[in-house]
Amino acid sequence: MSSDDVLRLEGVSHAFGDTRVLDDVNIDAKPGELLCLLGPSGCGKTTALRLAAGIEELQQGRITLAGQTVAAPGLHVPPERRSVGMVFQDYALFPHLSVMRNVQFGLSDLDAAARRKRAGEALEQVGMSAYGDSFPHMLSGGQQQRVALARALAPQPRVLLLDEPFSGLDSNLRAHIRDETLHVVKDSGTTTLIVTHDPEEAMYMADRIVVMNEGRVEQIAIPDKLYCEPANAFVTTFFSSINRLEGRVRGGMVATPFGLVPAPNLAEGARAEVLMRPEALRVTPLEGALPDGAAAAHVLDARMLRRASFIHLCFGAFEGQHLHFHSRVPGRYMPQTGDHVAVTLERAQTFVFPMTEKGA
Amino acid sequence: MSSPSLAESAAVPAPRGRRRFFNGWTAFTFVMAALIALPILVVLAYVFVPSGGIWQHLASTVLPGYITTSLWLMVGVGLGASVIGVGTAWLVTLCEFPGRRLFEWALLLPMAIPAYVIAYTYTGLLDFAGPLQSLLRELTGWSHGDYWYPDVRSLPGAIVMLTLVLYPYVYLLARAAFLEQSVCVLEVSRTLGCGPWRCFSAVALPLARPAIAAGITLVLMETLNDFGTVQYFGVNSFTAGIYRTWMGMGEPAAAAQLAAVLTLFIAGLVLLERLTRGRGKVHHTTSKYRQLPRYRLNGGHALLALLANGLPVLIGFVIPAIVLAVWAWQTGPRIIDARFYAEARNSFVLASLAAVFAVAIAMIMAYGLRLRRSRATTYATRIAAMGYGVPGAVIAVGVLIPLSQLDTWINDFTVAQWDVRVGLILSGGIVAVLFAYMVRFLAVSFNAIEASLGKVTIHMDDAARTLGHKPLGTLLRVHLPITKGSLLTAAILVFVDVMKELPATLLLRPFNFDTLAIRAYQLASDERLADAAAPSLAIVLVGIVPVIILSVAIAKSRPGSEATQQERIAEAVMDKTAVERA
Numbered sequence: 001m002s003s004d005d006v007l008r009l010e011g012v013s014h015a016f017g018d019t020r021v022l023d024d025v026n027i028d029a030k031p032g033e034l035l036c037l038l039g040p041s042g043c044g045k046t047t048a049l050r051l052a053a054g055i056e057e058l059q060q061g062r063i064t065l066a067g068q069t070v071a072a073p074g075l076h077v078p079p080e081r082r083s084v085g086m087v088f089q090d091y092a093l094f095p096h097l098s099v100m101r102n103v104q105f106g107l108s109d110l111d112a113a114a115r116r117k118r119a120g121e122a123l124e125q126v127g128m129s130a131y132g133d134s135f136p137h138m139l140s141g142g143q144q145q146r147v148a149l150a151r152a153l154a155p156q157p158r159v160l161l162l163d164e165p166f167s168g169l170d171s172n173l174r175a176h177i178r179d180e181t182l183h184v185v186k187d188s189g190t191t192t193l194i195v196t197h198d199p200e201e202a203m204y205m206a207d208r209i210v211v212m213n214e215g216r217v218e219q220i221a222i223p224d225k226l227y228c229e230p231a232n233a234f235v236t237t238f239f240s241s242i243n244r245l246e247g248r249v250r251g252g253m254v255a256t257p258f259g260l261v262p263a264p265n266l267a268e269g270a271r272a273e274v275l276m277r278p279e280a281l282r283v284t285p286l287e288g289a290l291p292d293g294a295a296a297a298h299v300l301d302a303r304m305l306r307r308a309s310f311i312h313l314c315f316g317a318f319e320g321q322h323l324h325f326h327s328r329v330p331g332r333y334m335p336q337t338g339d340h341v342a343v344t345l346e347r348a349q350t351f352v353f354p355m356t357e358k359g360a
Numbered sequence: 361m362s363s364p365s366l367a368e369s370a371a372v373p374a375p376r377g378r379r380r381f382f383n384g385w386t387a388f389t390f391v392m393a394a395l396i397a398l399p400i401l402v403v404l405a406y407v408f409v410p411s412g413g414i415w416q417h418l419a420s421t422v423l424p425g426y427i428t429t430s431l432w433l434m435v436g437v438g439l440g441a442s443v444i445g446v447g448t449a450w451l452v453t454l455c456e457f458p459g460r461r462l463f464e465w466a467l468l469l470p471m472a473i474p475a476y477v478i479a480y481t482y483t484g485l486l487d488f489a490g491p492l493q494s495l496l497r498e499l500t501g502w503s504h505g506d507y508w509y510p511d512v513r514s515l516p517g518a519i520v521m522l523t524l525v526l527y528p529y530v531y532l533l534a535r536a537a538f539l540e541q542s543v544c545v546l547e548v549s550r551t552l553g554c555g556p557w558r559c560f561s562a563v564a565l566p567l568a569r570p571a572i573a574a575g576i577t578l579v580l581m582e583t584l585n586d587f588g589t590v591q592y593f594g595v596n597s598f599t600a601g602i603y604r605t606w607m608g609m610g611e612p613a614a615a616a617q618l619a620a621v622l623t624l625f626i627a628g629l630v631l632l633e634r635l636t637r638g639r640g641k642v643h644h645t646t647s648k649y650r651q652l653p654r655y656r657l658n659g660g661h662a663l664l665a666l667l668a669n670g671l672p673v674l675i676g677f678v679i680p681a682i683v684l685a686v687w688a689w690q691t692g693p694r695i696i697d698a699r700f701y702a703e704a705r706n707s708f709v710l711a712s713l714a715a716v717f718a719v720a721i722a723m724i725m726a727y728g729l730r731l732r733r734s735r736a737t738t739y740a741t742r743i744a745a746m747g748y749g750v751p752g753a754v755i756a757v758g759v760l761i762p763l764s765q766l767d768t769w770i771n772d773f774t775v776a777q778w779d780v781r782v783g784l785i786l787s788g789g790i791v792a793v794l795f796a797y798m799v800r801f802l803a804v805s806f807n808a809i810e811a812s813l814g815k816v817t818i819h820m821d822d823a824a825r826t827l828g829h830k831p832l833g834t835l836l837r838v839h840l841p842i843t844k845g846s847l848l849t850a851a852i853l854v855f856v857d858v859m860k861e862l863p864a865t866l867l868l869r870p871f872n873f874d875t876l877a878i879r880a881y882q883l884a885s886d887e888r889l890a891d892a893a894a895p896s897l898a899i900v901l902v903g904i905v906p907v908i909i910l911s912v913a914i915a916k917s918r919p920g921s922e923a924t925q926q927e928r929i930a931e932a933v934m935d936k937t938a939v940e941r942a
Contacts (some may be wrong), residue, residue, distance in 0.1 A: 093821035106827030
């Protein structure tokens with residue numbers, strides 16, 4: 001954390017009744033940065049966003065905006081004095097106001113002419129200039145989303161907060177609007193916090209991703225690092241389906257059908273889980289003898305999923321575990337059911353973590 | 361003298377934040393709820409105040425009579441209203457016969473007539489000196505005592521009068537319930553071979569039971585609230601007894617004790633309704649609404665249906681309206697004078713003030729509840745909404761006792777301070793009447809407004825706040841414009857209720873301050889029934905406005921068209937007891 005952070009949550013904890021939704025959360029956003037809060041539903045990400053906006057009152061910790069404390073125990077700067085722009089999941093456009101008036105809603109400090117000019121610019125930014133006189137109910141979902149974004153950006157807030165902004169759109173439109181929003185937000189240079197449950201969305205948009213689970217921050221990192229160097233089992237499994245194997249650390253290694261995998265930082269004899277992404281399993285037809293470091297398996301089924309082949313593999317018994325793994329192979333590769341294949345493991349996409357209580 | 365802690369906090373260049381633990385909105389909600397609840401609590405407190413001999417006397421003489429009379433009234437009106445209400449609702453929702461669409465809204469018309477007005481009208485029409493008996497005597501040559509003729513001014517008469525104007529409550533709620541269930545279950549039961557009669561008794565009626573029970577509860581509350589009819593018919597029910605004990609015997613404490621017993625009685629009634637409802641609403645398995653095929657009635661059946669729907673409208677509205685119009689035509693020139701206009705103006709001023717206050721207070725309370733919903737604020741608003749179940753006579757007692765005490769204190773103070781006696785500025789003025797109206801009718805506006813605030817999502821509040829507007833600015837710029845139609849509806853409903861209100865106005869109005877309702881009551885008391893027609897007709901005409909509002913809501917909520925906001929508001933208004941949301 002540096003002192004030029006635009007938005008900072010320090011040690012924020014929050015509870016609704018007896019339910020703890022945030023537990024010692026620390027998040028910081030740098031100027032112009034696009035930060036994604038990613039996690040399953042109920043992980044507290046939306047609460048964190050609402051606390052930052054001031055819609056929810058802080059219970060514990062501290063929130064600063066551009067170096068100024070806006071929330072601390074006993075202190076609550078209401079949302080109207082925080083200069084935050086927010087886009088809601090349902091857009092929350094005011095139904096009784098035209099698009100133009102919606103966008104002008106946050107500009108009451110300016111005189112009428114300046115207000116109209118600024119709102120016009122904001123609509124221009126999102127490509128909705130032609131719709132100023134329309135009313136929200138006349139617009140499609142994607143158009144409403146753009147107006148909501150323009151309305152939030154028009155007052156030039158210090159921070160832009162987006163709560164699941166694409167979840168109301170169908171999947172074709174979503175990719176398009178997502179790309180558009182990314183460019184609008186980046187062009188505006190506004191520091192942005194996006195809440196999402198969709199890892200692909202987070203990977204697509206974020207400069208950094210904050211992975212959250214059960215009210216805790218699991219890892220904060222750039223997308224690439226999250227995928228290739230996940231901090232724990234939760235982060236690993238959240239980004240893709242996973243092949244999982246239990247084992248025990250012996251000589252700093254865990255045994256797998258593909259040979260020994262190093263288990264750094266794990267105690268000797270500790271129970272460990274080995275997580276292998278589907279693309280880490282390389283499948284080749286088995287001809288003759290099994291190559292070194294490969295495991296024999298037979299194919300249960302093979303399917304095309306988008307631009308990859310998804311293969312169900314059966315390895316038979318291994319140290320008392322019945323292993324059924326999945327492999328993702330780029331392009332079309334469709335072995336027949338029952339074919340015998342050789343499978344090797346790419347270590348870069350293989351992760352070893354101590355066994356968590358839940359996993360056990 | 362400055363405290364060090366203050367100086368310290370001033371030195372910090374603190375951001376201008378503050379803890380909103382107890383803000384102005386919440387405070388207002390609490391204060392209002394407490395004020396509104398005060399009269400009811402005062403009355404209830406009298407259960408514990410010993411009043412010596414009077415209460416003993418009442419309990420041993422008139423009280424058993426009040427109880428049995430009120431019970432008979434409730435049984436009679438409850439049965440009558442449920443048979444008519446449920447029957448007509450079933451016919452117009454699930455059968456097709458000539459005039460069905462007309463009856464859908466016409467069945468609501470009797471609501472426009474206050475019970476006391478219909479009582480005066482039929483008494484004038486059917487009494488010994490009335491046109492009907494006169495005609496009978498003329499035709500047959502009989503004279504007094506030669507023939508048997510039912511006495512209108514009796515307990516059965518009161519039951520019929522109240523039934524005629526109160527059945528629409530059951531009709532409205534039963535109809536909504538039948539409409540709701542129509543597609544999801546009734547079609548299935550038809551495909552399974554249920555005939556119309558089995559469909560009704562085995563499926564529709566059990567499913568609609570909670571709604572019907574709520575409707576009957578409303579009818580019974582209105583029955584207990586009625587004062588004009590029972591007073592005029594000499595039927596000794598509770599409200600008549602309270603009035604007589606207070607005004608006739610001059611015993612406010614004993615009146616308060618009677619009122620307390622009645623209030624407990626009503627609380628029992630509400631409890632009973634909630635118990636019969638069991639574990640809450642019946643849940644419907646689908647939300648699909650579609651034009652449903654109705655049973656087509658032909659020939660004799662159609663005629664019967666026409667009769668079943670036509671009679672309540674005819675007897676409950678058309679005949680009394682015509683009679684009133686004729687009488688008003690005859691007596692109008694004599695009655696409609698400067699005094700009449702003054703009374704009309706009084707009615708209008710009282711009703712307008714009450715409507716404005718009721719809507720403003722309800723809006724602020726509903727918004728306060730929205731800003732910070734806690735268990736305490738929820739209970740506070742619920743208590744404030746309780747007044748609708750309490751008869752006007754009881755509320756009058758509960759308002760007058762604390763206000764006169766307050767007046768005494770104020771006068772003691774001004775006399776001691778400036779040797780000036782200011783008089784009964786609170787209990788003797790318009791304040792007392794308006795206060796009573798708030799206690800009784802706040803629930804009407806509050807329920808309507810809370811329902812209409814549903815149009816504004818919480819995210820819209822949040823959006824307005826993040827866009828730089830304070831709670832008050834948000835209320836003015838977002839909530840008010842979006843809900844203004846519903847606010848007007850709520851205001852109209854309160855306005856009309858106040859126009860019709862009799863007992864509280866009668867007991868609390870300032871000296872020589874008459875309204876149209878009071879005038880009708882006084883003229884009728886002097887047996888000048890034809891003269892009472894002009895003010896009565898004026899009240900009925902105003903009373904038609906909410907019927908039109910409800911009719912429009914009904915027209916919009918026909919199966920096939922989406923359930924509208926109006927419908928939800930109508931529902932909320934009907935749900936005056938607020939038990940639904942408890």
